[in-house]
Amino acid sequence: MPSDDLADEASPLNDKQNGGDDLSDPATAEARLQEEARRLRKKPISVGTRGVRDVTEDFVAASEQLQPGELVKDEYFTLFEAVGALEIMDPKMDSGRIPPGDSFEPDFDVCAGLNARQVLWIMDELFRLEMSFQDGYPLSQNIFTSLHVFRLLAPENRHPYHLRFNGPSAKDETTVELQLVHFVLSAYCIAVVKCVQCTLSSIQTYTYYEEEDFVTYLFGRELLPKLSAVDATRLLIDAADWLETSGLDEPVRDAIRLRLLAREELLTSMDSTDEGIDEWDKFRAKIRDIRQQHELATPVPDAFSDKVQRQLATSTPPRPMPQLSWDQACDKWLHLCDDILATRALTSFRIRQSPHCLQRATWAFAYRQPPPSTYARAKMQETLTAGDCVAGEVSHFDLMLTDIRDLVLAGDPLADPASFQVEVPSDPRHRASRLIEDFMSRMFGEYLNLYRMVCQNRCRMRRTFTQTLPIFDELETVAHEVDEQLNEIVVPRLVQDMSGNWHKHCPLSTWLRLHKLQIMIWTIQLGFETDLYLPDELREIFTVLEHLTRTRLSCLIQMELFVVKKLQLPEAGKLSRDDKEQCRSSSEWIKSLSLQEQVNVTLSSLLSSFCTTLEDLALIDARSKPYSQSQLRYEARYKPFLGLQWDSVPALEDLERQGRAEAITLSEIQQICTSYAEAIKTTRGMLGELKNMNPTQAKYVGTEEEWKKGIKSLETTCVAISVAASQLQRICEKHKDKLDRLGEVAEVSFPVPEKRYHVWWVVPQLKEK
Amino acid sequence: MSETHQHDATTTKRPAGNLRYVCYGNDKESPYLPAIKQLISKDLSEPYSIYVYRYFLYQWSDLCFMTLDEQDNLIGVIVCKLEPHRGGPMRGYIAMLATQQEYRGQGIATKLVRMAVDAMIAKDADEIALETEIDNIPSLRIYERLGFIRTKRLHRYYLNGNTAYRLILYLKPGIPYKPTYPPDYPHMEGDDAQNPAQGLLGEDLIQRQAAQLQIEEVHGQRHDLLQASG
Numbered sequence A: 001m002p003s004d005d006l007a008d009e010a011s012p013l014n015d016k017q018n019g020g021d022d023l024s025d026p027a028t029a030e031a032r033l034q035e036e037a038r039r040l041r042k043k044p045i046s047v048g049t050r051g052v053r054d055v056t057e058d059f060v061a062a063s064e065q066l067q068p069g070e071l072v073k074d075e076y077f078t079l080f081e082a083v084g085a086l087e088i089m090d091p092k093m094d095s096g097r098i099p100p101g102d103s104f105e106p107d108f109d110v111c112a113g114l115n116a117r118q119v120l121w122i123m124d125e126l127f128r129l130e131m132s133f134q135d136g137y138p139l140s141q142n143i144f145t146s147l148h149v150f151r152l153l154a155p156e157n158r159h160p161y162h163l164r165f166n167g168p169s170a171k172d173e174t175t176v177e178l179q180l181v182h183f184v185l186s187a188y189c190i191a192v193v194k195c196v197q198c199t200l201s202s203i204q205t206y207t208y209y210e211e212e213d214f215v216t217y218l219f220g221r222e223l224l225p226k227l228s229a230v231d232a233t234r235l236l237i238d239a240a241d242w243l244e245t246s247g248l249d250e251p252v253r254d255a256i257r258l259r260l261l262a263r264e265e266l267l268t269s270m271d272s273t274d275e276g277i278d279e280w281d282k283f284r285a286k287i288r289d290i291r292q293q294h295e296l297a298t299p300v301p302d303a304f305s306d307k308v309q310r311q312l313a314t315s316t317p318p319r320p321m322p323q324l325s326w327d328q329a330c331d332k333w334l335h336l337c338d339d340i341l342a343t344r345a346l347t348s349f350r351i352r353q354s355p356h357c358l359q360r361a362t363w364a365f366a367y368r369q370p371p372p373s374t375y376a377r378a379k380m381q382e383t384l385t386a387g388d389c390v391a392g393e394v395s396h397f398d399l400m401l402t403d404i405r406d407l408v409l410a411g412d413p414l415a416d417p418a419s420f421q422v423e424v425p426s427d428p429r430h431r432a433s434r435l436i437e438d439f440m441s442r443m444f445g446e447y448l449n450l451y452r453m454v455c456q457n458r459c460r461m462r463r464t465f466t467q468t469l470p471i472f473d474e475l476e477t478v479a480h481e482v483d484e485q486l487n488e489i490v491v492p493r494l495v496q497d498m499s500g501n502w503h504k505h506c507p508l509s510t511w512l513r514l515h516k517l518q519i520m521i522w523t524i525q526l527g528f529e530t531d532l533y534l535p536d537e538l539r540e541i542f543t544v545l546e547h548l549t550r551t552r553l554s555c556l557i558q559m560e561l562f563v564v565k566k567l568q569l570p571e572a573g574k575l576s577r578d579d580k581e582q583c584r585s586s587s588e589w590i591k592s593l594s595l596q597e598q599v600n601v602t603l604s605s606l607l608s609s610f611c612t613t614l615e616d617l618a619l620i621d622a623r624s625k626p627y628s629q630s631q632l633r634y635e636a637r638y639k640p641f642l643g644l645q646w647d648s649v650p651a652l653e654d655l656e657r658q659g660r661a662e663a664i665t666l667s668e669i670q671q672i673c674t675s676y677a678e679a680i681k682t683t684r685g686m687l688g689e690l691k692n693m694n695p696t697q698a699k700y701v702g703t704e705e706e707w708k709k710g711i712k713s714l715e716t717t718c719v720a721i722s723v724a725a726s727q728l729q730r731i732c733e734k735h736k737d738k739l740d741r742l743g744e745v746a747e748v749s750f751p752v753p754e755k756r757y758h759v760w761w762v763v764p765q766l767k768e769k
Numbered sequence B: 001m002s003e004t005h006q007h008d009a010t011t012t013k014r015p016a017g018n019l020r021y022v023c024y025g026n027d028k029e030s031p032y033l034p035a036i037k038q039l040i041s042k043d044l045s046e047p048y049s050i051y052v053y054r055y056f057l058y059q060w061s062d063l064c065f066m067t068l069d070e071q072d073n074l075i076g077v078i079v080c081k082l083e084p085h086r087g088g089p090m091r092g093y094i095a096m097l098a099t100q101q102e103y104r105g106q107g108i109a110t111k112l113v114r115m116a117v118d119a120m121i122a123k124d125a126d127e128i129a130l131e132t133e134i135d136n137i138p139s140l141r142i143y144e145r146l147g148f149i150r151t152k153r154l155h156r157y158y159l160n161g162n163t164a165y166r167l168i169l170y171l172k173p174g175i176p177y178k179p180t181y182p183p184d185y186p187h188m189e190g191d192d193a194q195n196p197a198q199g200l201l202g203e204d205l206i207q208r209q210a211a212q213l214q215i216e217e218v219h220g221q222r223h224d225l226l227q228a229s230g
């Protein structure tokens, strides 16, 4: 077969002698290419007539002029293009290849009539495949494989998009079977296409990552551009009405009708950004019946075909795609509805009034199990940000101002929205609020990213955090300047800490730094969650984490000092009741933040110490590696933090281990392990205190369950550390003569994220061999 | 590169006696190319066209090393490249690595990696990067034992939907401070570009580029989340 020759030609196995022109002369080559390009342009391949020309001989002739292995490329030819090349006629790469004996187009007449059970099956198959699209797989491998959908999307089809191009209206079809196809199934297919369009438009409006989150590619097709979602819902309703009079058997008629109505609700919901009119809960309620009625359906597998891929504008071969069962697809639909409903619940009125409650709720959304799909995450971003408001109500300005006020300016006229209304230029409130406003407008993007980044997939979440750090760092410089200017307008507040040092109140830079340190901490913690750290890095990473959490803790302690002081000063008498209440609630909140940070400090310090001991006992292999140089490894590991001017990670010298003069002794180990007991007791005490704080105090309104679960998993982490420490002590006591080679009798393992009590805390586990 | 999971199914072990390690060398179309392609693609879930192999071997034949037995059968291979990364550091990149099933677990791949790393060091590389699937234990072992660290997890990095780690080894100090520029093209190991799909040409390419640009600011690797919500 000539085509086989062609495939061989591209293969190095072919030892054919090269003949013809000397291609080392670039002028000849270029001229030839130009000539070829010109010839190609003259004969455009029209889609309508699908002109086909056998280029085998030309191709063979052209390629014979090349040395095998010769790479003809210009400087813009990158690996990307190289990977893009495919071998024609290789069944794995060439999706347009037609195997011998096969036909080019599928053998199925989409205009032919079908009985009701068959139509039901096709509708369900679309419902199933749509989930694979929602899961991020290309349309060419799911919805577009429906020959009915494919026909509707044919480039030559025109509004009103009938299956029979320019055919009569569906009502005029002569039999019930024909009407079922041209009226009912066609309406359903059109609505599915519109749902696809709504999904894509939501996802593409917000942040997502092409390929890894979603494939938005349309393969050169348009999604019925002249027909709106509203038009499609009308078609569904018409079809449902027709069914009533169709005389079809009741169970199957009802099943089809339910699907039409469910689709209508789905499309309406997807098409609207107004939660008032969407119908996710109604749609969700129908899924159970849809699932059960499926047994009424009669399969028509021929109504779907991968052959459509041959006609799609792409050279991407199909990629491996998990096959969803009907039940799995129904479950996923239920999850999708739940996730979307959760975007509502988690931004409810009570929650969105408090930036911190909203932060927690956003994290709660991101950590739902199973993880919310890309579409649901887009919907969450929409709820958080559309119209510069949260849930169309709380303006981003108010959200951010409340955040600042709650943390650093409680009961202070500087953060009173009324101050922003003062227009007398000489009024200090006017001058101060202009400064704050200016700062806020520079800060907005990064501030909102604190919510948006959480809506990204977990790997990206960590990476966007690392990318935001340099920007926070720059803004911190701005914040310091603004603080100074503010302190010239209003008399700066001063407090004395316990060591007798005086501190000037610098609200904006403090506020910003607190958030920035949080991002630094999250970056490390998400590093744990994405399992980036090797055992021999743990001691150091925990030390870094301890450093960062300690820094943030001292920041919090100072903040608390200011707000508590405000209530104790003689002027406190002049504060309004609201202002006093603000101060009280702010101090309670800062208290809860301090407690949480203190827990982090203790846990990281305990684990860093424990890993040190494991290194001392050579249970963690900390010997240097052939190509590893400590300075370079340090730079690679802490790249996101290096180059920040305001806060960073400790210097390498401070992280490196001091070599031990003598080997570790049993009594040392006993001492260390006993000391943990005390620290763990204190930590559990703090967790207990946190448990006793109510949702308003610790700002976890609306995420009460998650709060409880979070504390519980930290408690279990404490227990796991105790267990590991006593296990170590026991093993050492039993084998006290082998402390220099404990590896012979004991081994340590590090649970993968899914096996940890808390994904952010890896507790080494010990066991005897 | 992405591979199917066969690394556990070690069949009868063959002893690694009398093996030679050689550089692919300047031969543009060496007799080993078909064997290389075959060895690599055996474990790949996605096929790579011959052009991918040529792309590397034509330009960086000195960074490809092979393990041969006495009959010159190909037992193991490593394929790499070395070029500036986004106008910044000179980045070595390990693209492919494989050992014949029956010869695995005897340090062959480790030796090949060491040869490639040494060659890249000799050619003044600043850093070496690669990606490997998160559950490819043998591969992670090899690199991590030599001193590579995991710097990123790449969600659904491969076309088969599998997630990867980016592994990095710095060879010179000061790399984090070197400026880099966004790529003109989505780049295979570009941080924010995906592993390229098979057969992306013309329209697809532009489409994907556009999709990437939407979230990529002109400077740095920053995603402008604010703008995307416009």
Ligand SMILES: CC(C)(COP(=O)(O)OP(=O)(O)OC[C@H]1O[C@@H](n2cnc3c(N)ncnc32)[C@H](O)[C@@H]1OP(=O)(O)O)[C@@H](O)C(=O)NCCC(=O)NCCS
Pocket (backbone or CB within 6 Å): B001, B003, B007, B008, B043, B076, B095, B096, B097, B098, B099, B100, B103, B104, B105, B106, B107, B108, B109, B110, B111, B131, B132, B136, B137, B138, B139, B141, B142
């Ligand atoms: C990865 C691969 C190249 C390793 O080749 P190799 O010659 O066996 O490698 P080495 O012998 O140098 O080292 C392999 C290490 O992994 C370990 N290993 C091998 N199989 C393992 C398994 N199933 N579980 C745990 N460890 C395993 C080996 O024991 C050895 O570590 P050790 O020296 O500590 O024992 C080979 O498995 C392969 O060809 N895989 C398919 C292609 C691939 O995955 N390429 C890498 C991605 S780019």
